[in-house]
Amino acid sequence: xxxxxxxxxxxxxxxxxxxxxxxxxxxxxxxxxxxxxxxxxxxxxxxxxxxxxxxxxxxxxxxxxxxxxxxxxxxxxxxxxxxxxxxxxxxxxxxxxxxxxxxxxxxxxxxxxxxxxxxxxxxxxxxxxxxxxxxxxxxxxxxxxxxxxxxxxxxxxxxxxxxxxxxxxxxxxxxxxxxxxxxxxxxxxxxxxxxxxxxxxxxxxxxxxxxxxxxxxxxxxxxxxxxxxxxxxxxxxxxxxxxxxxxxxx
Amino acid sequence: xxxxxxxxxxxxxxxxxxxxxxxxxxxxxxxxxxxxxxxxxxxxxxxxxxxxxxxxxxxxxxxxxxxxxxxxxxxxxxxxxxxxxxxxxxxxxxxxxxxxxxxxxxxxxxxxxxxxxxxxxxxxxxxxxxxxxxxxxxxxxxxxxxxxxxxxxxxxxxxxxxxxxxxxxxxxxxxxxxxxxxxxxxxxxxxxxxxxxxxxxxxxxxxxxxxxxxxxxxxxxxxxxxxxxxxxxxxxxxxxxxxxxxxxxxxxxx
Numbered sequence: 359x360x361x362x363x364x365x366x367x368x369x370x371x372x373x374x375x376x377x378x379x380x381x382x383x384x385x386x387x388x389x390x391x392x393x394x395x396x397x398x399x400x401x402x403x404x405x406x407x408x409x410x411x412x413x414x415x416x417x418x419x420x421x422x423x424x425x426x427x428x429x430x431x432x433x434x435x436x437x438x439x440x441x442x443x444x445x446x447x448x449x450x451x452x453x454x455x456x457x458x459x460x461x462x463x464x465x466x467x468x469x470x471x472x473x474x475x476x477x478x479x480x481x482x483x484x485x486x487x488x489x490x491x492x493x494x495x496x497x498x499x500x501x502x503x504x505x506x507x508x509x510x511x512x513x514x515x516x517x518x519x520x521x522x523x524x525x526x527x528x529x530x531x532x533x534x535x536x537x538x539x540x541x542x543x544x545x546x547x548x549x550x551x552x553x554x555x556x557x558x559x560x561x562x563x564x565x566x567x568x569x570x571x572x573x574x575x576x577x578x579x580x581x582x583x584x585x586x587x588x589x590x591x592x593x594x595x596x597x598x599x600x601x602x603x604x605x606x607x608x
Numbered sequence: 609x610x611x612x613x614x615x616x617x618x619x620x621x622x623x624x625x626x627x628x629x630x631x632x633x634x635x636x637x638x639x640x641x642x643x644x645x646x647x648x649x650x651x652x653x654x655x656x657x658x659x660x661x662x663x664x665x666x667x668x669x670x671x672x673x674x675x676x677x678x679x680x681x682x683x684x685x686x687x688x689x690x691x692x693x694x695x696x697x698x699x700x701x702x703x704x705x706x707x708x709x710x711x712x713x714x715x716x717x718x719x720x721x722x723x724x725x726x727x728x729x730x731x732x733x734x735x736x737x738x739x740x741x742x743x744x745x746x747x748x749x750x751x752x753x754x755x756x757x758x759x760x761x762x763x764x765x766x767x768x769x770x771x772x773x774x775x776x777x778x779x780x781x782x783x784x785x786x787x788x789x790x791x792x793x794x795x796x797x798x799x800x801x802x803x804x805x806x807x808x809x810x811x812x813x814x815x816x817x818x819x820x821x822x823x824x825x826x827x828x829x830x831x832x833x834x835x836x837x838x839x840x841x842x843x844x845x846x847x848x849x850x851x852x853x854x855x856x857x858x859x860x861x862x
Contacts, residue, residue, distance in 0.1 A: 403687035405754070429752040430685040432650050434816040467760075492814075494682070495674045496655065497752045501683040506814045507722065562759050563689045607723060 360515035364393035395439035398516035402567040404431040410573025417576040426549045431505045439514035442602045451490035455574035456532045456589035459484040462568040469559040471552035478519045483597040485511040485589045511599040528592040542575025614768035615644040643767045645693040649821035651686040657801045657826030673750040690763035699761045700836040700854040710741030710827035711785045711842045721817040729808035735769040738850040764852045776846035779803045786841040795828030
């Protein structure tokens with residue numbers, strides 16, 4: 359099942375995909391154009407992985423890490439499908455990152471990798487934008503690069519784990535204004551989903567609606583005001599996002 | 609009487625508490641009901657925001673892996689699994705002989721706060737609380753320290769939030785850390801690199817706070833080490849005292 363959180367006629371609904379449209383809990387079916395898309399889950403703790411694809415690590419001139427490079431993101435950074443992401447006019451190096459997001463379904467601690475998938479509720483797409491102008495070497499990647507308001511589009515759907523039999527074999531693709539700029543497959547992750555769940559839960563409790571962003575393959579490209587960026591993962595759909603300027607802000 | 613906010617154990621709502629001043633230890637609650645963790649929003653920690661911490665690193669700030677002194681506030685997140693209340697046990701790790709106590713003044717937000725000036729920042733503050741920003745000692749802060757500072761129970765908070773208008777000037781408070789009732793550390797927020805208003809302003813330029821989110825102003829240099837079985841108390845003048853004891857994780861304490 360594909361689940362979405364949407365605003366229709368001024369109220370928030372937990373909808374499910376129905377023949378290319380959305381069915382609300384009341385039974386009413388609405389067209390995708392008639393809703394505002396929210397992040398498909400209210401995020402709990404959000405983990406993100408740096409350098410979790412060997413080719414991407416190489417692209418950034420880093421050795422692949424020996425232990426997962428984990429950082430956290432705040433709830434301020436998320437926007438839903440068809441949302442807008444603010445790009446500061448002064449920035450030079452803003453790029454997208456297409457990532458498979460794993461949604462945790464129940465509480466767990468010390469989860470062995472053999473049982474890890476029992477704790478997965480579903481999957482969605484995240485575009486983990488980075489503005490590298492603000493990189494500093496303290497707790498890198500720092501929150502000014504990775505937890506900025508509006509800089510983490512997520513969605514459109516939470517797809518149940520039972521609909522994705524092999525999440526470690528999905529193709530990823532990013533297009534900017536219709537041109538393919540990034541392709542990859544989740545097969546190339548350095549630390550797989552079960553390994554990440556085992557690793558994180560070995561030192562802290564994971565809870566329902568915690569999210570693990572599993573990193574991005576190579577294929578970075580800069581984005582600019584007005585760009586339509588579509589991140590896509592096999593079986594999960596397409597996440598659309600448009601870049602806007604910060605000129606309207608104070 | 610001092611206006612504060614807290615959560616009585618077993619209740620969901622944060623409510624008003626009236627606290628009675630005492631000239632010696634700060635503030636006591638007039639209720640005897642145990643209090644739960646008073647916050648449930650996001651908690652953001654700030655590294656290297658005491659001048660003494662920067663001074664300790666000295667020339668290292670220009671060497672590998674840092675290569676330059678910090679420009680923007682250095683932040684990290686204390687996730688929800690780390691929150692515990694006053695007088696509840698801190699799970700002591702099996703893979704370290706020590707924990708570091710991090711004595712932090714916590715700024716609690718009243719409403720959504722985005723891109724504010726230092727002057728505007730003051731109006732966004734609900735009040736102040738005490739946070740023990742615990743971590744396992746680690747060599748450097750080049751990479752995020754999730755494995756060292758985000759374990760279950762590594763963020764005791766409380767006992768309560770003192771209303772901004774009844775709290776002392778947050779840029780002029782003394783912070784004391786006691787381990788087993790012995791004074792181990794004294795800090796003063798006049799030593800902050802960015803004072804409370806400036807820190808809020810600089811962070812809110814890229815990261816919005818929501819109501820009841822917490823921003824820690826940092827921890828003074830020379831954080832006290834604590835061992836299994838130690839009781840650690842953080843006292844902030846005019847705010848209160850936060851006390852927790854470390855316990856072995858063996859035996860099923862979570």
